[in-house]
Amino acid sequence: MTAQLEGPATRALPVLRHIIRILLLGTVAAVAIWAAFPLAEGRHWTGLGILAATTAGLLYLYTTSRHIPAKYLVPGTLFLIVFQIFPVLYTASTAFTNFGDGHRGSKADAITAIQTASVTRVPGSTEYQLKIVTKGDGALAFLITDPATGQLSIGDSAGLRPAGGNPPPGYTVLNAGQASARSREITDFAVPTAAGAIRSAGLSRAYEGTAVRAYDQATDSIRDSVSGKVWKADEGAGAFVAGDGERLAQGWRVNVGLANFTRALTDDTISGDFLRTLVWNFVFATASTGGTFLVGMAFAIALQGRMRLKGLYRILLVLPYAMPSFAMLLVWRDLFNTDFGLINNVLGTNVDWFGTGLTAQFAVLLVQLWLGYPYMFLVTTGALQAIPGELTDATRVDGAGPLQAFRAVKLPLLLVALTPLLISSFAFNFNNFNAIYLTTEGGPFPADNPANGATDLLITYTYRLAFGGSGAQYGFAAAISIFIFLIVAVVSAVSFRRTRAQEEVYS
Amino acid sequence: MSWFRRVGWRHLVAILAVIFSLGPIVFVLSAALNPLGTLSSSTLVPNGASPDNFTRLLQDTDFPRWFLNSVVIAGLASLLSVFLSALAAFAFSRRRFKGRRTGLLALLLIQMFPQFLAVVALFLIFSRITGLWPAIGFNTWWGMVLLYLGGALGVNTWLMKGFFDTVPKELDESATVDGASHTGIFFRILLPLVSPILAVSGLLAFIGTINEFLLANIFLTDGGSKTLAVGLYGLVQGSERNSNFGIFCAGTLLTAIPTVGVFLYLQRYIVEGLSAGAVKG
Numbered sequence: 001m002t003a004q005l006e007g008p009a010t011r012a013l014p015v016l017r018h019i020i021r022i023l024l025l026g027t028v029a030a031v032a033i034w035a036a037f038p039l040a041e042g043r044h045w046t047g048l049g050i051l052a053a054t055t056a057g058l059l060y061l062y063t064t065s066r067h068i069p070a071k072y073l074v075p076g077t078l079f080l081i082v083f084q085i086f087p088v089l090y091t092a093s094t095a096f097t098n099f100g101d102g103h104r105g106s107k108a109d110a111i112t113a114i115q116t117a118s119v120t121r122v123p124g125s126t127e128y129q130l131k132i133v134t135k136g137d138g139a140l141a142f143l144i145t146d147p148a149t150g151q152l153s154i155g156d157s158a159g160l161r162p163a164g165g166n167p168p169p170g171y172t173v174l175n176a177g178q179a180s181a182r183s184r185e186i187t188d189f190a191v192p193t194a195a196g197a198i199r200s201a202g203l204s205r206a207y208e209g210t211a212v213r214a215y216d217q218a219t220d221s222i223r224d225s226v227s228g229k230v231w232k233a234d235e236g237a238g239a240f241v242a243g244d245g246e247r248l249a250q251g252w253r254v255n256v257g258l259a260n261f262t263r264a265l266t267d268d269t270i271s272g273d274f275l276r277t278l279v280w281n282f283v284f285a286t287a288s289t290g291g292t293f294l295v296g297m298a299f300a301i302a303l304q305g306r307m308r309l310k311g312l313y314r315i316l317l318v319l320p321y322a323m324p325s326f327a328m329l330l331v332w333r334d335l336f337n338t339d340f341g342l343i344n345n346v347l348g349t350n351v352d353w354f355g356t357g358l359t360a361q362f363a364v365l366l367v368q369l370w371l372g373y374p375y376m377f378l379v380t381t382g383a384l385q386a387i388p389g390e391l392t393d394a395t396r397v398d399g400a401g402p403l404q405a406f407r408a409v410k411l412p413l414l415l416v417a418l419t420p421l422l423i424s425s426f427a428f429n430f431n432n433f434n435a436i437y438l439t440t441e442g443g444p445f446p447a448d449n450p451a452n453g454a455t456d457l458l459i460t461y462t463y464r465l466a467f468g469g470s471g472a473q474y475g476f477a478a479a480i481s482i483f484i485f486l487i488v489a490v491v492s493a494v495s496f497r498r499t500r501a502q503e504e505v506y507s
Numbered sequence: 508m509s510w511f512r513r514v515g516w517r518h519l520v521a522i523l524a525v526i527f528s529l530g531p532i533v534f535v536l537s538a539a540l541n542p543l544g545t546l547s548s549s550t551l552v553p554n555g556a557s558p559d560n561f562t563r564l565l566q567d568t569d570f571p572r573w574f575l576n577s578v579v580i581a582g583l584a585s586l587l588s589v590f591l592s593a594l595a596a597f598a599f600s601r602r603r604f605k606g607r608r609t610g611l612l613a614l615l616l617i618q619m620f621p622q623f624l625a626v627v628a629l630f631l632i633f634s635r636i637t638g639l640w641p642a643i644g645f646n647t648w649w650g651m652v653l654l655y656l657g658g659a660l661g662v663n664t665w666l667m668k669g670f671f672d673t674v675p676k677e678l679d680e681s682a683t684v685d686g687a688s689h690t691g692i693f694f695r696i697l698l699p700l701v702s703p704i705l706a707v708s709g710l711l712a713f714i715g716t717i718n719e720f721l722l723a724n725i726f727l728t729d730g731g732s733k734t735l736a737v738g739l740y741g742l743v744q745g746s747e748r749n750s751n752f753g754i755f756c757a758g759t760l761l762t763a764i765p766t767v768g769v770f771l772y773l774q775r776y777i778v779e780g781l782s783a784g785a786v787k788g
Contacts, residue, residue, distance in 0.1 A: 017690075035639075035640060038639040038640055039639065042638075042639065044639075068598075068602060068689055069598040069602040069604040069607075070598075072594040072595060072597050072598035072602075072693075073594070073595050073598050073610070075591050075594060076591035076592060076594060076595045076656075076659050076660040076664075077595075077660065079591070079653070079656040079657045079659055079660075080617070080657060080658075080659070080660050082632075082657065083629070083632075083653065083654055083656070083657025083658075084617060084625070084657045084658065085617065086628070086632070087625035087628035087629050087632065088617070088625050088628075090625070090628035090631075091625045091627065091628050094627070094628075298520070299520065299521070299524045302516070302517045302520040302521060302524075303517065303520075303521060305513075305514070305517060306514075307514050307517050307518065309518075309521075313521040313524070313525060315771060316525045316528060316529060317521075317524050317525060317528050318528075318770075319528055319529065319532060319767065320528050320531070320532070321770075322714075322763065322766050322767040322770040322771075323532060323759070323763050323766075323767070324717060324718055324735070324736075324759060324762045324763055324766065325718045326718045326720045326736045326739075326740070327736075327739055327755070327758070327759040327762060327763075328531065328535075328759070330739075330740065330743055330755070331531060331534070331535055331756070331759065332531065334546050334743075334748075334752065335531060335534065337546065339547070340546060340547040340548075340549075342534055342549075342550075342551060345550070345551075346551070370527065370528075370531065374528070420665075424618075424662055427618065427619055433721060434718075434720055434721070437721075438720070438740075466626075466627065474627050485619055488619040489616060489619045492615070492619060
């Protein structure tokens, strides 16, 4: 060890050090310049400003001889800010909005969407010849010819204007194959006009239609010119609501304050779901962590003494840990299959394991045990080896039996050593998405409630709320993830506080 | 009887443990060799051996491509994140600065937030990024690597800081007297001494990244850019679940080979590293 301290080994050649520094700073500058071009092109001045400031900060930090801790902390922290802290804060802020399907954009977006969606063809209106063209960046445009006048126009989302050529410079005509590949996009495409919009009818014809529904600024409402129905804007709900309570599907995003949080706690069905899931979530995390720890520790103790084949046993025992867990979760799902699953085959039973709540819960816990105990086995083996042999000898001299010695001496020492790992294992299992999503997918679900199953963790429940089939509710899902965060943080903080006395975490 | 009380019970427990550990793995092996290749015909003891599932896996699916994607993404992400983490751990262990304690606590706290519920925000960020810089956007190696680097500082940093703390400060001091700079101390003294924990963190990060499913499933939609987790998951979805089980198991085995290999090779370090890290928190 001391050999490394002698002579020039500790001093890199000054020239080499300078070259490395210049190369690294050069890379930073090069990446910054590469990133700057698209920003400048798209006129994202804020983004460009942030980029310039960050780059300048980095160049300063690594040329000055001050701020040494920052030199080591900044690289990781940069990634942490961009890909964790920022998204987390963004998510947290959506918890106070109604962000989700039907409430994605601004009010103006919603009005445009409502009007464009209501464009219908007026009988007897002109039918234009249509060519579908794209600009250099791939954006669609309509090239239309008026059959009466032969006038050629180009239209995109900005409106209709005369075309300077066929096709106009900078545009390319899509052939039939290319056009049909983008047919959905083309069907949805509309060129706004004074009377309404021009839309396609097939790939070679277009018509001008009028919007049946129109926004009236004075009364802040949408009016349907055919049925005469009126939907008034409700700023609190972020939607247009008719007198009979009917809402238009296209709404906008508004702040709803604490509504999402109170809904989770007071809405009867939801708070029932929430509480039941919370209880099972605690059971799951505690049983997963505790079960793997107890089993892992038992095996570690059994494999402590002098015995043959110890090395082989250890290797075979920890194999589950090295197997790809996502794949093994999917394999376990099929091991529990009712008709041809291995478990029913071996036991000679015909249990529908994922069919009832209790068996499904037992099944996922068993899977957790299988996946997790090798890790606990490894760390307890290590921790047991770190306990000095004199301690065990001393207890033996004092006349304690092996069990007593274990409980009085080894177990407390083990717990002190492993508490931080147990806490982080608890926190991990509390949000163990894969363990549920890849096996039971939260099921079995009660017949009357497809939103919340017996093995659902808060995290899978929230995931279904946010991305599930019945429409995204990002705002509500974000509110629940804040609850999850608070619960895990409090549990961890309390356990850390209790172990701090025994251990110097901040040494 | 006394032999049993001394050693025999240990063998008995060990054999039970090995049966529990190996059962599902043996099943995967038999299913991978099963000539029929369906779940319903798979048994614990192989009922025949044929390489059909492996050839189907390699010919009919993009498996080699998934494998390459996974190894590159997980390899790059784990290497870089261990390095970033070691840098931060060095500052936390060796330097005294304002906000050190807060920083350590904040690292722990941010881990408590269910990360992938931020998935909507990440998705929006990456839609922007894809528009501006397609080279690091959706369906790219670098996009995934950058995303995973967001989690570089975290539990690993704590583990490493604990390990750095066990290296006596006197080493740094005498090196400083010999004229070493802080970079010299970091690269030439500390890093070699903590190589076991680097190996362990690297391996854990590698396993974690290769197993990461949720983000990869959202960010890698293009067939050629999928990772093993996403690709293999797709094999046993819906109606294909029974008929593709054999090739799925074959894929699982091939996925496991590199990890199990590295794992066995590093096993000595792993016990040492985990326990030392664990003891020091």
